[in-house]
Amino acid sequence: MVDNNYRWKLVALLFVIGATNYGDRTAISSVFPLLRSEFGATDVELGAIGTSFLWAYAMASPMAGIFADRFSRSRIVAGSLAAWSLVTLITAFTTSVSQILVSRVILGFAEAAYLPAAIALIADYHSSKTRATAIGMHTAGLTFGLIAGGAGAGYVGETYGWRTSFVFLGVLGLVLAAFGWFYLRDNVSAVKEEKVAARPLLESVSTLVRIPSYLILLSQAMIVSIGTWIFLNWLPLFFKEQYSLSLTAAGFAGTFMLQGAATIGLICGGLFSDKVSGTQPRRRMLIQTVCYFLCAPFLLAFLGHPDIYFLNACIFAFSFVQRVGLSNETPLACDLLEPQHRSTAVGLMNTMNCFAGGIGIMVAGFLKSSYGLGAVFAGISLIMVTGALLAGTGYWKFLGRDLERKHA
Secondary structure: OOOHHHHHHHHHHHHHHHHHHHHHHHHHHHOHHHHHHHHOOOHHHHHHHHHHHHHHHHHHHHHHHHHHOOOOHHHHHHHHHHHHHHHHHHHOOOOOHHHHHHHHHHHHHHHHOHHHHHHHHHHHHOOOOOHHHHHHHHHHHHHHHHHHHHHHHHHHHHHHOHHHHHHHHHHHHHHHHHHHHHHOOOOHHHHHHHHHOOOOHHHHHHHHHOOHHHHHHHHHHHHHHHHHHHHHHHHHHHHHHHHOOOHHHHHHHOOHHHHHHHHHHHHHHHHHHHHHHOOOOOHHHHHHHHHHHHHHHHHHHHOOOOOHHHHHHHHHHHHHHHHHHHOOHHHHHHHHOOHHHHHHHHHHHHHHHHHHHHHHHHHHHHHHHHHOHHHHHHHHHHHHHHHHHHHHHHHHHHHHHHHHHHHO
């Protein structure tokens, strides 16, 4: 019998750990102007800082998912937190762009272990009746970390120097890892069920790629991630250059409206998804389709030189609607797949999302000088429409059949 109080306390703790995860990975983008000033970094080098992390994260994610399907998920979560916090602390003592690039690669490997294990751990404790709500709350922690990491690193960097932010984040994470090691625990009954059904590695991956709905989910998640990571990496710099904001204000503007709305959207989306789709998981992909279509037009506000308040309102609307749709992604994967495949599936999704996002960041860096970041951001509307078309194809053509096959 699962302790109802513990399963929600677990989500609360993973909310905090997840916030630390995303705060550590995105704080660097808020101090780009300081890195440019101290090291003479070019736009392409700044893009490479974001891409190096994502591609290392992508390469490590499949193996991270496989490990989380076969070993203690709670121990992997705590161990990953300790590792990435140590790397964050070491980053504060780098003295060149090349050293920062190396630290970002190591950070990508360290952080990759967290998300597949954390998502599967939540799914072990929550049935389909509360799974989207629980995962949505955890994902909201990730977006909260983006706000805290972006705005906090901008303020601390401007006031005390960019290295101070990384010292604080690293020490905080190490303390949190020590607590998590003793508090987190696996759902023993779920682990036993998975071990009985465990399959060889290649067979597990082969099973996933033979499920059409999972491939659709994987493809549309990858496409949407291109736009997501372009925003995360370049939006603070856009506000500083376009509106001549201070480093603190640019870091806040570049994260708060986008991620504040995302946090609210993920929580509301999780509750809405469970309410509408609790007994009919197929509806989760329909919600994705509708939301991705609806959010796309808001990005056209980036064309020209819009009023900053109007632009922020459009960013808020876009991010809220997009994340209501996105909140269905991981719960749907858990509904679609057997427990012994969930971490592996999340790991593969992370890999494709991060490879695609890394390409997007680099392309945006090259296009910035010719077209401007505003035009790049407006072009993300086409990416969202493409994601909506893929999700709609999955809903109408494949998902119902694949869900029936799983239950059979």
